[in-house]
Amino acid sequence: MFRRTFTSTLAVALCASTAMAQDLPQANSEYFTAAQELLAERIAAENNTRPAKNVILFVADGMGVGTNYGIRLFEGQQQGMLGEEHNLPHDLFRHSALIKTYNINAQTPDSAPTAGAMNTGAKQVFNTINLDETAVFDDCSSEQPLALFSEMMSDAGRSVGFVASPSVAHATPAAVYARTANRNWFHDAPEGCRDIATQLVDQMEAGVIDVALGGGARDFAGEGVAVEKGTGRRPDGQNLLERIAGLDVQYVFDAETLAASDRSQPVIGLFANADMAYEHDRPDTEPSLTDMTIAAIEHLSTNEEGYYLMVEAGRVDHALHGGNAYRAFEDGVQFAEAIRAAQEMVDEDTLIIVTADHEHVISFQGYCGRGSSVVGLCMDISDDQIEHSGEPVLAADGLPYTVVTFGNGAGSVLIEQEDGTYSGSRPELTQEEVTDPDYLQQALIPMTSETHSGVDVALWATGPWAHLFGGTMDQETIFHVMHHAVFGAQDAAQ
Template sequence: MSTLSIALCASTALGQDVVQAQSDYFTAGQDLLAERVAAQPNTNQAMNVILFVADGMGIGTNYGIRVFQGQEMGLLGEEHNLPYDLYPHSAIIKTYNINAQTPDSAPTAGAMNTGVKQVFNTINMADTVVHNDCSTEAPLTLFSELVSEAGKSVGVVSTARITHATGAAVYAKTANRNWENNAPEGCTDIATQLIDQMEAGVIDIALGGGARSFAPEGTELEVGTGNRPDDVNLIDRAAEIGAQVVYNSEDLAAADLSAPVLGLFTNSDMNYEHDRPEGEPSLADMTTAAIESLQGDEDGFYLMVEAGRVDHASHGGNAHRAFTDGVALAEAVAAAQEMVDLENTLIIVTADHEHVMSFNGYCGRGTPITGLCMGVAAGQVEHSGEPVTAADGKPYTVVSYTNGAGSVLIEQEDGTYSGERPDLTQEEAQDPDYLQQALIPMGSETHSGVDVGLWANGPWSHLFGGTMDQEMIFHVMNHAVFGAAE
C-alpha cells in the first residue's frame, strides 16, 4: 500500500481527516508500517552467522553512540539511526550470571556461545565449576565447535586482547577468565587454548591485541614484549601449524586469507579508535578481512566480532572514547552487511552487559551528547544555547556515571570523602580526555545489571523478540544453522 492510501485508511478508520497526515513524522511512520505489513519472515537455513558484541554497550550507551555519530555527521543527532537500529527484529536481553546480579563479560559471552548461563569470572564451564579452582572444571560444548564439525569456518575479532573474556568465549574453557597465559598446573591457559583450537581446525582466523600472552617473558616482538611465565613460544607454534602471524595493517593486507591467520596488532589491548595510530587496523578493517577469509569456505562460517574497548572507556569514566569506539562498531556492521547476502546470513548485534552511564535532562535537541546540557528553546527545534543549571547553580553534562574515577567526592587526609561539583565550560566538558562526573568514588567504574538490546537481520532473526535470557542467542543461532535444515 502507498503512503497516501494508508493515510486515507487511517483517516477513514478515525472517521475524520487526520490533520497531521502531511507531517514528516507521520508519513515516515506510515512508510515503516507499510514495510512491516509487507515483510515476510526469512526461514532460509543460515549458511553464515555473524555475532557482533559491543562490550559494555547497553541500550543507554547505544543511545549515546547513535547521537554522537549523528552529531559528527552534522545532524542534531537524535534523528540518526545506526545501521543495526534499522534491523527488522530486536529483543531486550537479560544479562545476569548464575551467581551474579551484575554480570561480567566472560560468562555473558559464554552464554551466547553455549546456550546456558555461567558462573561469574569463568568461561564456558558447567554450573558446578568453582571460580579459580582447576579441579572443578567441567567444559561445555561451543557453538564454534558445532559449526566447525559441520564443515564451517570460524573466526574471532576483537579490539581487546584476543585472549580477553569476550573473544575467548568463542574458543576457550576455563575456571578463571584471567588465566590468559598463566593457568595453574593441570589447567590450560587461554592463549594456549586458542592455538590448540587453531591446530584442531576449529578457529581459522583470530584478529586482535594481546601479543604478550603468546611469547615467553622478555621475548621481543614486533609490537612489544612477551610475558608468558613459561618458556613456551606460541607464535612459533602457530607458524609450525601453518598459521600466518601478522602484526599490522600492511601484514594483514598481504596475508593469504585462504590459510589460518593470527593477528596480534598490539602487545595488550588495541588502541581506542580515537587514539588508533597509522598501521593499526580498525575494527572494520579486521571484520572485512575476517569475512573475506571465511567466505572461502563454501559450507559457510561463524564470526564473532567484539568492540571490546567500549567497555574499557566506560570503566575509565570517559564517554568520548566509549562513543567513538561504538561508532567504529557501527562502521564494522555496515561493512559486514555489504559483504554478505542477508538471505543466507544471520547478523546479530548485541552487548554482553551495560555500564552505569546515565543521561541527564532536560536538554534541548542537538545538545552535544558529550557536553553540557543545553536548555529546551521555545519556538525552535534546536536547543537554546544556554546551559541548564542544577540546584547548586552550576551546569551539568548530559552524560554522567553513578560511580567511577570522575567522582566529585575526593578522599581527604583523614580518609573521609567530601567535595562539590566543579563549574564546567562547554570546552572542558567536550575535551576527549574529560572524565564524566560521577558520585560514588571508585578507581574503575562498574558494570550495570540492566538489560541490553539486541538487533537482528537475516534467517530466523524473527525468533528474537520481547525480553529474553542471554543464552537464547545461542539457541537462535543454532536453530538458524541446524534446526532449519531438519
C-alpha cells in the first residue's frame, strides 16, 4: 500500500512540476528544461543500501573546488566547447559534500596526514602518516600506529591495491600501507626507524598489498645501483627488488610489461626513477594513470570477495606547486579519464569516491566572457553573443591578465632586488605566451614553491551508501563511510 501511495504521489509531483514549467515564459529555455529533467531524476532516485563489495577512492592531490573547475573548463575546451557547460564524470555523481582538510596542528594541511585521515578515520599530525595525536614529527620513538582500512579489508579476505603518479612511497599512496613520523623517509630513515619503501615490501610480504603501481624505483635499491628506470638511492645498500622477487610478486617497469603481467598474481610496478612524467610529457613507454587504473582493477577483480583500490593523481599537486596551470589541468583530465574507465569496469556493488586531500592558492580572475581559455587571457564579455568578445579585459594598470593566477609561487610579479628587497610591476602579456604549456601563471607573494590552501575541498560519491556523504564534513569521515559501506552494511544484512 505504501509503495503504491508513494508512486502515486511521485507521479502527481512530476505532473505538477511539468504543468508549472509549461506556464512559465522560460519553459523553452534549454537551461530550464535541463534542470527539470535533473529534478525528475533526483525525485525518482533511490539510495543504494546494499553492502559494498569494492571501494575505489580517487584522490587528485591538490584538486580543490577551484582546481576542479579549471580541469572541467580545460577538458571541455579541448573538446571544442566553451568549457563552462562541460561536466567531469564525478560532477554527475548524485552525492557530494564539502570536506574540511585541516590537520591536528595545522590550519593549512599536508598531504600525509590528510591521506592518513581518509585511511584511518582520525586526524593526524602535520608531516606524519597514520600515527596518533601524540606523534612528534621526525621522531620515530613517538610512533603510536593506527589501524588501516587496507589491513581491515585484507583481514576480511579482500584484495588491496593503489595507483599513484608520484613515487609509490610518496605521502598519499603511503597512507594506504605505512606509518611514519616523517613522510620524507622514502628510502632512508634514522637508525631504529623504518623507511616507507621497506614498509611497502613488508605489507606485500604480509599479504596486505596486492597491487602497487607508480614511480620511485630509486627508493628500492642501494645507492648507485642501476635498476630499470634509474639508479638506487638507498644508503643502507638494500636491494628491495631482490626481496620482492623472493615473494612471488611480479615486478613490471613499463607499459609493455604491465600489459603482459599475470592478473592473478600480486604486482609492483615502478615506472620511473622518482615521480612519473606529467601527462603532457609522458613517453609512450610509460603507462598513463588510466592504464594503471585499468590494470589494477583487472588484478584486484580476480578476488571474488572484493577489493579496496586507491588511485592518486599526485602530479596535479606538483604542477600547482610549480605555478603551472596547464600541466595541472592536463593531469586532471587524465584523472577524469581514469574515473570514466573505472565506472565502465564496475557495477552497483562498488562504492566510488572522488575527492582531494587539499586545495592550492589558485585563483580565477574576472570578469571573463564565456569560452575564455582557462589557461589564457581573460577575454571581455560580449553584449550580443554568448562567446567572449575576443578583446582582453584590462586591469587598473592598463594591462591584460590571465584567467588563472596564484596567491604565491615562482611566477611572482615581485622580483628580488640587489639590496634584498622585492619590487616589480606586471609585464605585458600575450595570448600566445600565456597559453604555452610551460608558462607559469602570475603570482603575488614570491615563493620558490606555491603553497597549499586550507579551504574545503569537494567530495563526490556514487554506489553503496554514497548518500551518507552530505553537507560539510571532516576528512576522517571518509574512512567511516567506507567502513560502514563494507562492514557495517554487511553485518546488518546478516
